[in-house]
Amino acid sequence: MPRIEISHLGPIRKCDIELNQLNVFTGPQANGKSTVAKSIFFFRTIKETVLNRMIQNTRSPEQLLPLIEKDLRRKFLAIFGSTWGMNSAMHLKYAYAERTYVEVRLEEHWNDPYRNIVQIVFSEPLRDFLLKWNDVVKYEWTIDEKYQLKEQLEELFRDDLTTLYVPAGRSMITALSDQLAALALDGGFRDVDFCTYSYIQNILKLRPIFSEDLRGMLQTKLDTTQDIIDRRVLDFLLSKIDKILHGRYQYQDGAERLFLLDKDFKYYRNRKYVKINFASSGQQETVWILNLLFYYLMEREKVFLIVEEPESHLYPDTQKLMAEALAVFVHAGNHMLVTTHSPFVLGAVNNMLYAGELLDQGSDIPSSISPLSTLLAKQTASYFVKDGRVRDAMEEGLIKNDLIDHVADEINEETEQLMQMKWESEGEG
Numbered sequence: 001m002p003r004i005e006i007s008h009l010g011p012i013r014k015c016d017i018e019l020n021q022l023n024v025f026t027g028p029q030a031n032g033k034s035t036v037a038k039s040i041f042f043f044r045t046i047k048e049t050v051l052n053r054m055i056q057n058t059r060s061p062e063q064l065l066p067l068i069e070k071d072l073r074r075k076f077l078a079i080f081g082s083t084w085g086m087n088s089a090m091h092l093k094y095a096y097a098e099r100t101y102v103e104v105r106l107e108e109h110w111n112d113p114y115r116n117i118v119q120i121v122f123s124e125p126l127r128d129f130l131l132k133w134n135d136v137v138k139y140e141w142t143i144d145e146k147y148q149l150k151e152q153l154e155e156l157f158r159d160d161l162t163t164l165y166v167p168a169g170r171s172m173i174t175a176l177s178d179q180l181a182a183l184a185l186d187g188g189f190r191d192v193d194f195c196t197y198s199y200i201q202n203i204l205k206l207r208p209i210f211s212e213d214l215r216g217m218l219q220t221k222l223d224t225t226q227d228i229i230d231r232r233v234l235d236f237l238l239s240k241i242d243k244i245l246h247g248r249y250q251y252q253d254g255a256e257r258l259f260l261l262d263k264d265f266k267y268y269r270n271r272k273y274v275k276i277n278f279a280s281s282g283q284q285e286t287v288w289i290l291n292l293l294f295y296y297l298m299e300r301e302k303v304f305l306i307v308e309e310p311e312s313h314l315y316p317d318t319q320k321l322m323a324e325a326l327a328v329f330v331h332a333g334n335h336m337l338v339t340t341h342s343p344f345v346l347g348a349v350n351n352m353l354y355a356g357e358l359l360d361q362g363s364d365i366p367s368s369i370s371p372l373s374t375l376l377a378k379q380t381a382s383y384f385v386k387d388g389r390v391r392d393a394m395e396e397g398l399i400k401n402d403l404i405d406h407v408a409d410e411i412n413e414e415t416e417q418l419m420q421m422k423w424e425s426e427g428e429g
Contacts, residue, residue, distance in 0.1 A: 003095040008087035010035040013388030020381035022330045023337040027385035033339040038079050043094035044163040047153045065130050069120045078194035083116040097158045161304040165195040168308040171284035177256045177277045213248040236372050240325040241290045282313040293329045304335040311342035323348035327373040350398045
């Protein structure tokens with residue numbers, strides 16, 4: 001499993017953890033969950049940065065490695081901001097395999113002790129691979145050559161997954177739906193952090209594909225391809241999407257629309273719709289998480305999806321449905337990192353872990369939990385982020401209950417104390 005180490009970056013003082021197929025991070029706000037998630041995103045997208053630079057580079061081959069380092073330095077700063085406020089002891093390391101890793105650290109400028117320079121350090125196998133290309137001058141790449149280079153990098157990084165980031169605060173981006181393309185062309189996202197920018201670019205790239213609703217897209221796919229598609233998984237996910245959105249997304253006439261469903265999850269007469277920027281905040285927060293889940297499952301493209309706060313603006317029962325939709329995506333073979341404050345999301349994950357253990361033992365599970373959304377403890381990691389440290393939050397195959405229930409316990413204890421004091425005061429009266 002890949003491993004990440006972080007020292008003195010933002011709120012994080014010490015982090016040394018292994019990543020699994022599903023990774024759940026929880027803890028108080030402003031304690032570093034996003035810092036860890038963004039660090040992982042940075043390292044997991046290095047292979048794409050390398051690939052793009054190698055294909056685009058038409059300069060002398062000796063400049064390839066410095067150019068890649070410059071690209072990565074620029075990306076790091078676009079994610080985390082200026083180095084002026086960073087601790088000089090900041091250090092990150094991501095190990096893709098035992099001898100394959102990349103490090104990031106700060107070094108003082110040779111001529112200015114008040115300036116820090118971001119240094120990118122490749123392990124020997126990565127550096128040797130890049131230096132080998134110094135002997136190759138290419139000004140044009142065929143499609144086959146690009147594909148072969150991509151395969152080589154995936155083998156080198158031990159990673160064939162596409163990494164996507166879904167940031168918090170998505171409703172604001174969705175509310176700007178009509179302006180997204182124009183803002184992108186006009187440089188309106190110049191000051192947006194790289195993670196959010198990549199999310200916006202992914203939406204702009206994909207939304208023309210959604211000219212039909214999700215069911216129409218699936219039927220078209222079934223009618224026009226011989227690919228093996230797991231219809232059960234997609235139908236199950238679609239049922240969750242209907243219940244979460246109470247509508248069906250479609251990009252029509254240059255606008256994002258949500259066609260409304262009645263209580264039986266059927267279209268209203270005359271297909272009533274609301275433009276997505278006028279939908280509820282919960283619908284705006286979730287629509288593109290759900291679109292991405294469906295699209296990549298349908299296309300059978302394996303991804304590592306990073307989702308911040310999937311529970312945002314959702315009622316508790318809908319938070320549970322969202323957790324189940326995410327679990328379907330993981331169960332189908334994808335990888336995921338989730339940051340959450342929600343005890344309902346954590347509780348739903350635990351139930352699906354418990355169900356996965358029962359199925360693994362050959363036992364039955366409740367009908368309310370689908371086998372398609374069960375999870376396995378051996379494929380799951382959970383971490384608690386607080387006071388600058390990242391601690392293991394798994395215990396006997398489940399997320400520790402005290403992380404889920406401690407606030408509810410405190411509230412219940414206060415309620416009991418208040419009731420006791422009321423009874424005592426009434427008794428005295």
